[in-house]
Amino acid sequence: MYETRFAEVLNSARETRKAVGSFTCYNLEELEAVIRAAERRKAPVIVLVSPSSFRSAGGKRLVRGFKAAGAHSSVEVLVQLDHVTERSSIERAAECGVDAVMADGSKLPFRENLAFTAEVARSMRPRGIGVEAELGRVEGQEDRTGEALAGAMTEPDEAVEFAEKSGADCLAIAVGNVHGNYSGTPSLDWERLAEIRDRLPLALSLHGASGLPDDDLRRAISCGVAKTNVNTELRAAYFGCLEKELGPASETLDLKRLGDHLTDAITEVVEAKLRVFGWTD
Numbered sequence: 001m002y003e004t005r006f007a008e009v010l011n012s013a014r015e016t017r018k019a020v021g022s023f024t025c026y027n028l029e030e031l032e033a034v035i036r037a038a039e040r041r042k043a044p045v046i047v048l049v050s051p052s053s054f055r056s057a058g059g060k061r062l063v064r065g066f067k068a069a070g071a072h073s074s075v076e077v078l079v080q081l082d083h084v085t086e087r088s089s090i091e092r093a094a095e096c097g098v099d100a101v102m103a104d105g106s107k108l109p110f111r112e113n114l115a116f117t118a119e120v121a122r123s124m125r126p127r128g129i130g131v132e133a134e135l136g137r138v139e140g141q142e143d144r145t146g147e148a149l150a151g152a153m154t155e156p157d158e159a160v161e162f163a164e165k166s167g168a169d170c171l172a173i174a175v176g177n178v179h180g181n182y183s184g185t186p187s188l189d190w191e192r193l194a195e196i197r198d199r200l201p202l203a204l205s206l207h208g209a210s211g212l213p214d215d216d217l218r219r220a221i222s223c224g225v226a227k228t229n230v231n232t233e234l235r236a237a238y239f240g241c242l243e244k245e246l247g248p249a250s251e252t253l254d255l256k257r258l259g260d261h262l263t264d265a266i267t268e269v270v271e272a273k274l275r276v277f278g279w280t281d
């Protein structure tokens with residue numbers, strides 16, 4: 001077995017009943033916010049690059065830029081390519097130096113998802129690149145905000161076999177969590193989560209942590225979730241700040257100041273989340 005830095009960071013958080021905050025960043029203002037908040041909380045963080053960012057013309061530069069910026073910080077900053085379905089993108093991400101990839105085979109039938117994940121793990125982990133997989137399906141749009149209903153839930157029996165055979169470092173589970181906004185009050189299947197936690201040796205991740213009440217997040221983390229993905233709430237802070245700044249006087253807008261305010265707004269959200277995730281001192 002090759003231990004990856006990704007697995008180490010997640011497993012040590014898990015041992016102390018914390019979760020590693022994982023935040024989608026589309027630009028440098030957001031990256032700066034995440035790093036600043038992580039330094040304040042003395043927390044390791046994972047910076048997520050969305051597949052749409054990575055596919056765009058500047059995608060490789062974005063990853064390399066995030067990696068370089070992350071190296072200049074007092075905390076551990078890992079960069080992960082999120083929700084990728086094609087081997088070619090995973091390979092390109094590896095060439096750019098990502099610390100982890102999320103190999104998303106959740107739309108495939110169980111056996112195909114397992115084969116896909118195992119193949120990615122075989123090629124990535126010996127190179128020190130962590131692999132997260134998804135079993136069950138977390139519904140909703142990753143880059144846009146829309147309401148989503150809960151997808152297919154993770155089956156504990158399947159999760160056990162998947163953990164044994166896939167070689168993944170971390171498993172994203174579907175227990176009633178969704179990407180984007182929750183339609184109605186979110187209700188997680190706690191019994192399912194507890195059963196999966198009890199039977200699985202590896203770190204679990206919870207996607208769609210935006211919009212879950214803090215008590216639910218704390219409970220999920222105490223139930224063994226070691227990685228929490230947040231995107232929607234950062235975008236809300238970004239757009240909320242833009243709206244306030246642009247207002248009627250947008251012709252006199254100072255772009256640098258706007259960037260600083262955006263960074264401040266997002267830093268606040270990230271820091272509050274990290275407190276909830278257990279990084280309190």
Ligand SMILES: [Zn+2]
Binds near residue numbers: 208
């Ligand atoms: Zn996700």
